[in-house]
Amino acid sequence: MKTIGLLQLMLQSGILIPVHERSETFLFERILTDIGDNQSIENHLSTYSYRLKNMNYFLKKCNSKTLFLIDEFGTGSDPELGGALAETFFGRILC
Numbered sequence: 001m002k003t004i005g006l007l008q009l010m011l012q013s014g015i016l017i018p019v020h021e022r023s024e025t026f027l028f029e030r031i032l033t034d035i036g037d038n039q040s041i042e043n044h045l046s047t048y049s050y051r052l053k054n055m056n057y058f059l060k061k062c063n064s065k066t067l068f069l070i071d072e073f074g075t076g077s078d079p080e081l082g083g084a085l086a087e088t089f090f091g092r093i094l095c
Contacts, residue, residue, distance in 0.1 A: 005033060005069050029065040032058060055089055 007017045011025055019025070034054060062068055 001069055001071060002035065005031065005035075005067070008067055028067040029063075030061060031067045031069075032061060033069045034058070035069060035071040052085075059089070 007019075008028065008031060011017050012027055012031075017025075058068065058070075
């Protein structure tokens with residue numbers, strides 16, 4: 001996933017990328033990422049609460065011309081709860 005993001009940024013910056021000659025690409029208006037662990041002891045944020053805090057921002061910014069890369073959705077939560085949150089979140093983005 002990180003490689004896809006890096007290649008997309010390279011492409012949009014005008015740098016040649018290593019793809020097959022018949023590959024098709026797309027330019028996005030916006031590239032958003034939520035990658036890595038953003039815990040903060042200072043702000044008392046767990047990984048789970050950090051992700052929940054940012055979902056509102058992502059929901060407002062995503063559209064059909066957005067590349068959104070998210071890593072380990074639901075980290076820090078019960079797997080079933082994380083899965084349910086992911087379904088709800090992505091259902092709202094795709095609508």
